[in-house]
Amino acid sequence: MSYAISVNGQIHHVEDDGQTPLLWVLRDTLKLTGTKYGCGVAQCGACTVHVDGTPTRSCTLPLEVAASARITTIESIEGVEAQAIRDAWVARDVPQCGFCQSGQIMSAVALLRTLKTPTDRDIDVAMSGNICRCATYNRIRAAIHDAAAQLGTAR
Amino acid sequence: MTRRRMILGGSLIGGALIVGYTATHPMQVAGAILQGGGSDPGPSAFGPFVRIGSDGWVIVVNKQQEMGQGIHSGIAAMVAEELDADWDRVRVIEARNNFRAYGLQMTAGSNAIASNWDAMRNAGAAARAMFVAAAxxxxNVSSQSIEVRDGVVSHPGSNRSATFADLLEDASRQTPPQSPTLKQPEDYRLIGTDRVHRKDSLAKSTGAVIYTQDIQRPDMLVAMVAHSPRFGGTLARFDASDALKVKDVVDVFAIETGVAVVAKTTFAARRGRDALRIEWNDGEAEMRSTPELIEYYHQIAAGRGDLEPSDFGTKGENPGAPFDGDVVEFAFDFPYLAHAPMETLDCVAQVDGWNVSISSGAHLATLDQVMAAIAARTIPGKVDLEVVPAGGSFGRRGIMSSDYLVECVRIAKRIQGRPIKLIWSREDEMMSGYYRPMSHHRVWVQMGADAFPARWRVHSVCQALTPIGPNFQATEGITNSPYFSTASTVDGKIFSPSFPVVVGFWRSVGASHTAFVMEHIIDQLARRADRDPAAYRRTLYERAGDTRRIGVLDELCHKVDWGSPLQPGWARGLAIAEAFGTVVGQVAEVRLVDGRPIVRRVVAVVDCGIAVAPDQIAAQMEGGIGFGLSAALYGAMTLKDGIVQETNFDSHPVLRMNEMPAVETHIIKSTSRPTGMGEPGVPPIAPAVANAMLALTGSPTKSLPFLSGNALSNSDVSSQS
Incomplete structure (x- = not known):
């Protein structure tokens, strides 16, 4: 079946089974490989994308559901929060292997869009769905605080 | 010695001056056989590891695999320091397999900084000397009057200067010195500073890095393989009729490791695999469950088996004689542990007749090349291996059989002429074995009149990681223990049972369990002697003359103000371990909530010789603690009737953001040669937490993981809740 799907501001016509997880449409069909497969069961967060602005695990979201929403991936996440997060990630050398970081950043940007100055507890709640086996958690936490502070100064 | 003859008149490849060379050396014979498929451009005028772009950028060729440990930045810093390059105009590329150019390409044993310390500094210094000579x-001035700084070559006497780009052509015509002068550590401007940043942070924050999983090639097909659910099981028969009906499934066939489904997309391959009907032959398979294996190990350690042990660390006269007097007994059980890197195992391969082309996050590239050649029935020289960054490994991509890579080559050989991307699901990865082996340790200590150990007996049971030679990995961390220093005899025996569950290297290898044995015993002995565990250790280190451990211990006690009170309900636990030549001490602050350890803070001290990239050392300490704590809390791969029960992150919890302790890392100042940091952060954390729990409750930990819910749960801990 054919689906019109909005990804990163563009409409793509995708010929696929409606049950196909969005993750594989992004990766295999649209060649947007920044979004990663890590578990396939919405446990690790490596596949996190924004669905109408909400961080969502694309590995369990069927194409037929995703087709009615606006999808944003790591390749085109923009805005002051995204820029602040990225700058902080680089300044702190957050990534190690880096494989989970697309998902981490998608979750972190969504957090900062909701809460301007998240507490450690807020960060725990927002980020605990994203596993990092390199355990870069402390740097992620610090970078989120950095980004929040930078945005606070800029305002 | 190597005699090199530089042949000039090279060509510009990728904007860099690449100059061909010939050389004669005994290793060249091996090189002729092992040299990769030819895509590697080979050495430049500045040797194999340094290229200078026409824009003056320094390109460091990293022959080590980047799997997150930041080795690319350490390798680049060693070159840039001696070259006096501008760090902001240094980039790193991953070397393809090319034995002739780079020698062995094996990233293992936390040795990449240590083993490249001379070669990378020499490479940088030789290139620097060539620019100096050119200037x-x-x-028309003396070389001695020339200075180099941040990529600018200058002659202060005449106020002249030139960039690397300005001098590139002249410099590349110089003969590289064989033994260039190296800097003294006090002259370092880059090494040991926080200027040594990762070069990949931006690319890894934008989704731009291409891992194996992300590789796209024209005409590429995706493969998944159905493996035997039991170790040692083999394919009896299969019915592919339903699988072949799945849209976009292209082919289904049996291979040595199971049934391969080849499709146009990953999801189609997955669906096709789900539609297979397979019968496995379990005649040779492992059918036992974890409690039976534990019991089997206990029987072996008690001497009720027919396995011949081998000795380790044995010393003194008649070490096997019975102990008498004040004898303390200990027993520990440790589970199988999976690696679970975020990127599951994957590989891209294409086979065209004799020629094999592979892209993979392979960290034993030279071995992988040979294994791929055997699988494709070609010679290693026909295997071209592009090494790409790995989304973690923790040892899983560094196994001797190159299992996933060989599997991909076999599928590609069958398909011929099309690139095949093999993707393993998370379940495939977790059920595939090559685990940190489970182990059982029985320890007897005969105490001396001074309340220190007088005699040690350590009987360990652990599968061997390598098919031949002594099982030394299983006893790493015990064999040279400083706690043996006061003992008149040591009776070490390792039993190495062999059965179908496959085991492998897991970040920190033997020390991942032996450090727990030694460090948790020492705390128990100290408590028994009514001595402070830090002071008790210090006496033993003094007697062993172990100045590095003393240095780490003293610094650690100083940084945590050891002995000062914590809030009620909290306790500190200390552990110190050496792995791969690096000594790490950690103090964990722990409290128990319903029997569950909560770790809020870890202070770590490391002696790894000269600190090349201090912030990456800190990053590896943080990562090692998180990885080790994850295993200590949750890690256990258990079998039920031979089938692995933990198959994804739902049944196999791992450490998450809310459980990560704050980590402070302190590096001992040193002028010794650097040692590694990828693994040594792991071993101390579990015993440090256990020692804190011991301080809180008086109860020792006898098995890991700490948390219950599986066959290896810790009854001592759960009984406290």
Whole structure:
């Protein structure tokens, strides 16, 4: 079946089974490989994308559901929060292997869009769905605080 | 010695001056056989590891695999320091397999900084000398009067200067010195500073890095393989009729490791695999469950088996004689542990007749090349291996059989002429074995009149990681223990049972369990002697003359103000371990909530010789603690009737953000040669937490993981809730 799907501001016509997880449409069909497969069961967060602005695990979201929403991936996440997060990630050398970081950043940007100055507890709640086996958690936490502070100064 | 003859008149490849060379050396014979498929451009005028772009950028060729440990930045810093390059105009590329150019390409044993310390500094210093010689000749001044700083070559006497780009052609005509002068550590401007940043942070924050999983090639097909659910099981028969009906499934066939489904997309391959009907032959398979294996190990350690042990660390006269007097007994059980890197196992391969082309996050590239050649029935020289960054490994991509890579080559050989991307699901990865082996340790200590150990007996049971030679990995961390220093005899025996569950290297290898044995015993002995565990250790280190451990212990006690009170309900636990030549001490602050350890803070001290990239050392300490704590809390791969029960992150919890302790890392100042940091952060954390729990409750930990819910749960801990 054919689906019109909005990804990163563009409409793509995708010929696929409606049950196909969005993750594989992004990766295999649209060649947007920044979004990663890590578990396939919405446990690790490596596949996190924004669905109408909400961080969502694309590995369990069927194409037929995703087709009615606006999808944003790591390749085109923009805005002051995204820029602040990225700058902080680089300044702190957050990534190690880096494989989970697309998902981490998608979750972190969504957090900062909701809460301007998240507490450690807020960060725990927002980020605990994203596993990092390199355990870069402390740097992620610090970078989120950095980004929040930078945005606070800029305002 | 190597004699090199530089042949000039090279060509510009990728904007860099690449100059061909010939050389004669005994290793060249091996090189002729092992040299990769030819895509590697080979050495430049500045040797195999340094290229200078026409824009003056320094390109460091990293022959080590980047799997997150930041080795690319350490390798680049060693070159840039001696070259006096501008760090902001240094980039790193991953070397393809090319034995002739780079020698062995094996990233293992936390040795990449240590083993490249001389070669990378020499490479940088030799290139620097070539620029100096070129400038001296151009300006007609002495080499001694030339200075180099941040990529600018200058002659202060005449106020002349030139960039690497300006001098590139002249410099590349110089003969590289065989033994260039190296800097003294006090002259370092880059090494040991926080200027040594990762070069990949931006690319890894934008989704731009291409891992194996992300590789796209024209005409590429995706493969998944159905493996035997039991170790040692083999394919009896299969029915592919339903699988072949799945849209976009292209082919289904049996291979040595199971049934391969080849499709146009990953999801189609997955669906096709789900539609297979397979019968496995379990005649040779492992059918036992974890409690039976534990019991089997206990029987072996008690001497009720027919396994011949081998000795380790044995010393003194008649070490096997019975102990008498004050004898303390200990027993520990440790589970199988999976690696679970975020990127599951994957590989891209294409086979065209004799030629094999592979892209993979392979960290034993030279071995992988040979294994791929055997699988494709070609010679290693026909295997071209592009090494790409790995989304973690923790040892899983560094196994001797190159299992996933060989599997991909076999599928590609069958398909011929099309690139095949093999993707393993998370379940495939977790059920595939090559685990940190489970182990059982029985320890007897005969105490001396001074309340220190007088005699040690350590009987360990652990599968061997390598098919031949002594099972030394299983006893790493015990064999040279400083706690043996006061003992008149040591009776070490390792039993190495062999059965179908496959085991492998897991970040920190033997020390991942032996450090727990030694460090948790020492705390128990100290408590028994009514001595402070830090002071008790210090006496033993003094007697062993172990100055590095003393240095780490003293610094650690100083940084945590050891002995000062914590809030009620909290306790500190200390552990110190050496792995791969690096000594790490950690103090964990722990409290128990319903029997569950909560770790809020870990202070770590490391002696890894000269600190090349201090912030990456800190990053590896943080990562090692998180990885080790994850295993200590949750890690256990258990079998039920031979089938692995933990198959994804739902049944196999791992450490998450809310459980990560704050980590402070302190590096001992040193002028010794650097040692590694990828693994040594792991071993101390579990015993440090256990020692804190011991301080809180008086109860020792006898098995890991700490948390219950599986066959290896810790009854001592759960009984406290």
């Amino acid at each position: 001296a000749h151009r300006w």
